[in-house]
Amino acid sequence: MNAVFMLIAMLILLASFVIWGVSFFYKEHFIVHEMMNALAAAGVSVCFGIGFIGLVFGIKNWFGKMMGAVSAIIMIGVGYSFAETSALLYKDKVAYENQDFEEMVALPIGEEYEPPDYGLPKLMKLEFEKLTIDVYNLEILRRDYEANWKGKPLEIVYLPNSRFAVSVKEYVE
Structure with a gap:
């Protein structure tokens, strides 16, 4: 058996x-x-x-x-x-092919990084009040996120079902 x-x-x-x-x-x-x-x-x-x-x-x-x-x-x-x-x-396949993304502008209330055991840690997830966005596929290094985006409102473009980020950038009014 x-x-x-x-x-x-x-x-x-x-x-x-x-x-x-x-x-x-x-x-x-x-x-x-x-x-x-x-x-x-x-x-x-x-x-x-x-x-x-x-x-x-x-x-x-x-x-x-x-x-x-x-x-x-x-x-x-x-x-x-x-x-x-x-x-x-x-x-999300059809939404991605048609570039039918969700967008939001918000200040993250938390972030999650991969363990530093494998070299430079990358940002895995960004947490907002109502949802969490997976950003690991964008390969944003922790040092780059903390130096450029931490504590700032971000413009996030993501897929509606899986909530995978397509792009993340600083929101500029």
């Missing part, structure tokens, strides 16, 4: 790597590229979730089973979140 779960997990992992590799051929097509990346991330997360389920069946002690089950639930939940992002990007 354990081997069946591991085989399924490995097949999903292989498919995820193929999707991720193919996404580089669509780098110029923003929506397709981001959809495929989110789908690949969902596959990797589900792969680990299924792997943890397999471990639950293979482990004898109750604590190990409990930790495996909790880990499986978390990983499958993360996979669902990535799959949902991919679906929202798919809904």
Whole structure:
């Protein structure tokens, strides 16, 4: 039984790597590229979730089973979140092609950065009173954001469903 779960997990992992590799051929097509990346991330997360389920069946002690089950639930939940992002990007495909974007001018009340473990940290999200905009795809470095835009009203152009930013610039009246 354990081997069946591991085989399924490995097949999903292989498919995820193929999707991720193919996404580089669509780098110029923003929506397709981001959809495929989110789908690949969902596959990797589900792969680990299924792997943890397999471990639950293979482990004898109750604590190990409990930790495996909790880990499986978390990983499958993360996979669902990535799959949902991919679906929202798919809904935005027509809006992106027609350049039918949402626009707002507001002062961010918070920001989220990627961990600095991988070099210079990039801005991931901008938080506003009513919504959060994903800006990671714009590759804005933390130092650039803090030097040029922090504490200033911003003009944000973003996709309506996924809330991925298309552009961010300082608002000038």
